Amino acid sequence: MDKVRFGIIGVGNMGSTHAKSFIEGKIENGVLTAICDIKPDRMDAITSLEGAGDIKTFEDYKEMFKSGCVDAVIVAVPHYFHPPITIDALNAGLHVICEKPAGVYTKQVKEMNAVAEKSDKLFTMMFNQRTNCVFRKMREMVQNGELGEIKRINWLITTWYRSQSYYDSGDWRATWRGEGGGVLFNQCPHQLDLLQWVTGMMPARVRSFCHFGKWHDIEVEDDVTAYLEYDNGATGVFITSTGDTPGTNRFEILGDKGKLVCENNKELTFIRLKTPEREFNATYTGGFGEPEKETITVETDGENPQHNGIINNFANAILGQEPLFVDGVEGIRGVEIMDSMLLSTWLDDTVSLPIDDELYLSELNKRVETGRRKSGGGRTLSTDGTYGA
Numbered sequence: 001m002d003k004v005r006f007g008i009i010g011v012g013n014m015g016s017t018h019a020k021s022f023i024e025g026k027i028e029n030g031v032l033t034a035i036c037d038i039k040p041d042r043m044d045a046i047t048s049l050e051g052a053g054d055i056k057t058f059e060d061y062k063e064m065f066k067s068g069c070v071d072a073v074i075v076a077v078p079h080y081f082h083p084p085i086t087i088d089a090l091n092a093g094l095h096v097i098c099e100k101p102a103g104v105y106t107k108q109v110k111e112m113n114a115v116a117e118k119s120d121k122l123f124t125m126m127f128n129q130r131t132n133c134v135f136r137k138m139r140e141m142v143q144n145g146e147l148g149e150i151k152r153i154n155w156l157i158t159t160w161y162r163s164q165s166y167y168d169s170g171d172w173r174a175t176w177r178g179e180g181g182g183v184l185f186n187q188c189p190h191q192l193d194l195l196q197w198v199t200g201m202m203p204a205r206v207r208s209f210c211h212f213g214k215w216h217d218i219e220v221e222d223d224v225t226a227y228l229e230y231d232n233g234a235t236g237v238f239i240t241s242t243g244d245t246p247g248t249n250r251f252e253i254l255g256d257k258g259k260l261v262c263e264n265n266k267e268l269t270f271i272r273l274k275t276p277e278r279e280f281n282a283t284y285t286g287g288f289g290e291p292e293k294e295t296i297t298v299e300t301d302g303e304n305p306q307h308n309g310i311i312n313n314f315a316n317a318i319l320g321q322e323p324l325f326v327d328g329v330e331g332i333r334g335v336e337i338m339d340s341m342l343l344s345t346w347l348d349d350t351v352s353l354p355i356d357d358e359l360y361l362s363e364l365n366k367r368v369e370t371g372r373r374k375s376g377g378g379r380t381l382s383t384d385g386t387y388g389a
Helices: 013-023 040-047 061-067 079-091 106-118 133-143 189-199 277-283 306-318 328-347 357-370
Strands: 004-009 030-036 056-058 072-075 095-098 123-125 150-157 205-212 221-229 235-241 249-255 258-263 267-273 293-297
Touching: 004 013, 004 061, 004 306, 013 030, 013 040, 013 306, 030 040, 030 061, 030 306, 040 056, 056 061, 061 072, 061 079, 072 079, 072 306, 079 095, 079 106, 095 306, 095 328, 106 328, 106 357, 123 306, 123 328, 133 189, 133 249, 133 258, 133 267, 150 189, 189 235, 189 249, 189 328, 205 328, 221 328, 328 357
Parallel strands: 004 030, 004 072, 030 056, 072 095, 095 123, 150 235
Antiparallel strands: 150 249, 205 221, 221 235, 249 258, 258 267, 267 293
């Protein structure tokens, strides 16, 4: 094939953004040939765009799969449907890009991964923040040993301010039944993925304090503080909220040889110790004092292609032109961390990872059964300016 034929399942906020990227020619080796949504007016808004061309429309994604008009699909529907639709697409012989998060609970993500590992088709997650030059550089420095042994990981990410109107824009938003969670599942999947991807470390134990509907009229979490423990002795804190304005975005990784600080996904500083802390601690005899240090502004390659970078890589990988950047089965790691934070709060206790899949699902279902049913909404909101570019 010359170009990969893509279909998009779900053309709400993110799906419509992806559709516009194809229509505007931002996907070099991909073409949008089909879209699917249960709301025809959303599809009409896409097909009426200038330059849209001949895009087939479907209200049933399985009919799209049978049509023979797509080679790959982007799954951009509410979270609970990510695994089942991805499984159906892989079983139909299609390549799949799945929007974040990989799913709502670990059991369903493991079922999806099992199918993906048996399939000969490519599967990736829309972890567009991994394309950010700053996070790629941080991962490189950690892997190269420039920080030494990691001792502490902190991320304060509260630049997610959302008004009540945001939550009222869809009947599935901010409900246990429709979304499966709040700020952790909607705003923070990228940060929780990066937390483990950049450091190469998954927490072993989590104690969290999630507040449900603290700042908004919603039933899910909109304010979270979590304490993390790692097997090597490192600790961490993750704080997030959709109720803070102005917010803060500061990611710190402290190692034996220095500290990396990322501000606002852009500015990267390395405070390098001239003597590793553990060595200084063992040999210094002066009482008060600490290792000499230098502050370095870290240079990167400046590239940050975001969603289009993931889609372009995926199309190129299908065509055999470059390796796949993100292995989709890695999506379970972020879901594991999200689930552990909610489970810790629900149980009012520290939980160990990997979590008990059945226990988590049982606790989630209790909330689903007693949760509210929203009506109305259905507005498609612009995502412009809501992610790095």
